[in-house]
Amino acid sequence: MHRGEPARPNVVQSVILFLLVSGLCGALVAGLALPFAGLAGVTTEKAHDTVQYLPQDLKTEPLxxxxxIFAADGSLIATLYQENRTPVTLKQISPLMLKAIIAIEDDRFYEHGALDAKGTLRALLRNQSQGSVQQGGSSITQQYVKLSLIAKARTPEEIQAATAETYERKVAELRYAIAVEKQYSKDEILNRYLNLAFFGDRSYxxxxxxxxxxxxxxxxxxLPQAALLAGLVKNPTGYNPTNNPKRAKxxxxxxxxxxxxxxxxxxxQARDAIRTPVLDPAKVxxxxxxCANSKYPFYCDYIVAKLKENRAFGKSKEDAENYIETAGLIVRTSLDxxxxxxxxASIKKHSKATDSAxxxxxxxxxxxxxxxxxAQSRPYGSKKGQTSYNYNVEKxxxxxxxxxxxxxxxxxxxxxxxxxxxVPxxxxxxxxxxxxxxxxxxxxCTGTTDDPDYTPKNSTKTIADPSMLDAAKASTNTYFLQLSQQIGLCPIATIASKLGMYDAQTMDPLEQVVSFTLGxxxxxTPLMLSNAYATFAARGMYCKPQVITAVTTSKGKTVPTPGPSCRRALSPTVADGVNYVLQKVMEPDGTGGKLxxxxxxxxxxxxxxxxxxxxxxxGYSSKLAAASVVADASPPYDDLIGQTLNGKKMRDASGSGTAGPxxxxxxxxxxLGLPTSRFVAPDDKxxxxxxxxLPNLKGLPPAEAIAKLAQLGFKAQVAPAPVDSDAVAGTVAYTSPRQEDGAPEGAIVTLFLSNGSKAIPPTPPPTPPTGPITPPTIKPPPGFPTCGPWDPKYPNCRRR
Structure with a gap:
């Protein structure tokens, strides 16, 4: 009860007053005074039926x-509303405001019940004299009922019924008002009224x-501020001080x-207040x-889209939208x-809103x-050079x-x-x-595929026989195409899918085509790719992109929302290996070395x-992962070379030199400011x-080499052109992969055959003498035996 509030009339008194007024209406309808029925379009029987079948209490909608929507640091991102309203308690309203609204709208508010009989009778007589409904005589309780019925209205017909200037509606309001007075105290009614009333300029x-x-x-x-607001409720548009300062004053x-x-x-006090300017425009x-008015409109739109997906907010996106804009939610997000x-700042440094790219x-x-x-280069809006497209997210x-x-x-x-x-x-x-x-x-995953006319090439210089590390550094297309052929497209597509990669236009799985590895x-989208690469940084732990971290009501109640959703997509050892290979890209001789x-x-x-x-x-560290793109987004899509970026025509376009910066x-x-971080080094295995x-195949004929490889579970193919080698022409010079590196089981081993150009020629036989050579005759000294050394075949050689 309000301070100094007199004893309230009981409900019986209200009902009696209500019946008296109803009886007066009946008398008027019967023709005692003026042709009321013709003016109001209502009969005693109709009024009686209206009262008889009305509910006994007023079911109100939540305000x-x-x-x-707030960022991770608590700063405001955006406000969403159908009605700009912040409910407050009666103690949070200036006593001057309470006195002003009662004085102008219902000065006997604390003295009468649901119906102010004096005011209503006065209004009825005035309306009869004017021939139409000119004066309402409504109490604050009746006004609250009317505003509540309007707030509940969802169709044009319901709105019309809630605002129609008829005695039938007034009678209905009276019945509801009696129920409200029974349900709530005067203070509660006044508080609800002040929180519900419209004060113009979208302020409720x-x-x-x-x-x-x-x-x-x-x-x-x-005092003058309270008086201004109290005067507004009668005609919020007509007395709006921002548009009609004189009428407002x-x-x-x-x-x-x-x-x-x-x-x-x-x-x-009245004189001093009257002399006060009605409004200071600088304080409005x-x-x-x-989201269109947000500092981060694209991010905000994405948040709202994710909110609408939550069935806790409504069975349909339309219901969810209505709930989001009226429920007074506090939405916490991941935006840093x-x-x-x-x-x-980076987008601004390297591009302009007016660029064609x-x-x-x-x-x-x-x-x-x-x-x-x-972030993106084109600003939010519908004017030339603006866009409503978010280039970071799916369609x-x-x-x-x-x-x-x-x-x-x-x-x-x-x-x-x-x-x-x-694969090593x-x-x-x-x-x-x-x-x-x-x-x-x-x-x-379902069979095989091929491209009938496909002859890819490398866009960068590379060594002829690169390892995986070499090929990653130089982004060697022909290496990775052959690698994907050897291991199959299914394992690659499966990993990509586990890391959240799918077609951002159709939402279908990525198509397993020959050029899958070339993109x-x-x-x-940048969101999909950055999040997929974040999985490598997190040692194989994939987490769905999350922008909403918590949702609560204005009263602090938690609303169920999808929380973090993480799962292991790769083993830590595999992720460590990927990190090790992609680190090489950032070395001085890699395509990302300058970054x-x-x-x-x-x-x-x-x-x-x-x-x-x-x-x-x-690219990524263990702390953050990001993906940047520069593209032509306007059909028909053209080569970036010749288009403008950062206000200049591009003479070249590359991942390292254009998107990389x-x-x-x-x-x-x-x-900046975060601790130095390291990746976990991969193990030797x-x-x-x-x-x-792999066996040593050098010098073997191709058929014999192929047979040996097949016995060990390898596939073999012969390179189309012979190579310089010291092996015999037509035999194996070397293999790819090399013998010392070995190869995964079932891998394709390429045999490179020698052209014999470096083979060492065989040593020529010694040159025979030009004529017969007669050995010199040697005469033995006297007494020297003529037999040769003892020979067991000739034991009886005679000596001379």
Missing amino acids: AQKSQ GVEAASMHYFGVHASKLT DRRDVVLRRMQELNIISAK RNVPNG PKVQKAAE VAAITIVEPGTGLVKAM SYPGGYGGFQNGSTMKAFTIAAAIQKG MTYRINSPQVLPLSGKKFST SAGLI KFGKSDLAGKTGTIDSNKAVWFA IWESAMQAAL TIRGNVKD
Whole structure:
């Protein structure tokens, strides 16, 4: 009960008053005074039926409140609402506001019940004299009932019924008002009314209105401020001080004079308040609504899309949207303003909004899936040079662009599959600049596939016989195509799928095509790729991308939401091996060598698609993973060369030189201040792989070499051209992989045959003498035996 509140009339008195008024209505309808029935369109019988079948209590909807989205550090990202409202208790409202609203709307509020009989009779007589409904005579309780019915209305018909200027509606309101007075105290009714009432400028409730017009809480309202708000509820649009300051002041002054008449304030207080300016425009605070007004509009849109997926908020996305905009939710997210700032600064440094090409980057935390930042070059909006597309996410989300082909960044999954299968990092494959693969069969999860016309080539210089480490450094296409053929596409596609890779346009699995390892299996987003690479950084632990970390109601109740979802996708040893290989990319002679910074271990991979329509760099430390892309996003898609980036025409486009600097700048700033981190070194078995020894085949004829390999479980093929060697021409010069490296079981061993160019010629026989040689005659001395040395065959040789 309000301080100084007199004893309340009981419910019986209210009912009696209600019946008296109903009886008066009946008398008027019968024609005692004026033709009321013709004016109001209602009969005594109809009014009686209306009262008889109305519910005994008023079921109200929860107050629509604004929901707020916050970053990880507690800063506000966005406010979502249908009605800008912040409910407060009666103690949180200035006593001056309570007195002002009662003075102007229902000065006998604490003295009467649901119905102010005097006011209602006065209104009825006035309306009869005017020939229409001119004066309501409604009590605050009746006004609360009306506002509640409007708030519950969902269809145009319900809204019309709740606002119709008819006696039938007034009678219904009276019945509901009696129920409300029975259910709630006067203070509770006044509090509910002040939280429900509309005060103009999309401000619902006294707290939101106070903050909007004056920049102060409702508890701090001064007399002229309270009088202004009290006057607004009658006509929030007509008396809006931001649009009609003079009308607003006139209405405010009416309230002040009424308060003086009722001796609530003194004449001096009224005069002083009337002299006060109605509003200080500099203090008016608008509450931006929706993601379009957010500092991070694309990230915000993605959050809202994820919220709408939660069936705890509604059976459909429409129901969820209505709930989100009215439930007063507090949404906590993973957005890290420091990391977001780093991403945005990098995008701004390396691109412009007016570029014909677009740039985008997503940064994710390994081991949690928390999406720390999303940034892109084109700003949010519908004007020229703006876009509503989010180039970082899938098409399944509103505004999601749906990705680009990701080029050689897919090689990381081939590396992972090879290491998982036991392929050594020293595994060598002869990798020519051009590789004829037309019609060559590649195994898939369901059979085989081939490309009838496919002759890929390397886009970088490479050694003729690279190892996996060499091929990763130089991004050797022909090596990884042959490696993917040897291990099969199914293991590669399976790992990619486990790491969250799928077609961002169709949501279907990536297509197992011959060029899978070169990134032509589907369209990929920066969010998907950065999160997949984060799995390597987390030693094989895959976590679904997470942007929402907690949701609570305005009263602090937790709303069930999907939490972290992590699972082991790769063994730690396989992930360690991938990290080791991709670290080599960041060495000075690697394609990412110029992007290395700081003391922490870094790993990454470049990517360029056909015709340079998109270029990528994806890389990570153990703390953060990011993927950046520069692409043509406007059909028909063209080569980036000749398009503008950072206001200049591109003369070259590459993962390392175009997308790489965006990744480098963003990651360098994002990792600033974090401790130095290292990857876990792979063990010897992972480096050497699960290999079998190869026999020494040098100098063997091809048929014999092939037979030996088959006996050991290897496949064999003969290189198309002979090589310089010291082996006999036509025999095996060497193999790939080399004998000393060994090869995984079932691997294809290439035999390189010698052309004999370095073979050592055989030693020629000695030159025979030109004529017979007569041995010199030697005459023995006297007495020397003429027989030769004793010979057992001639024991009786006679001596002379």
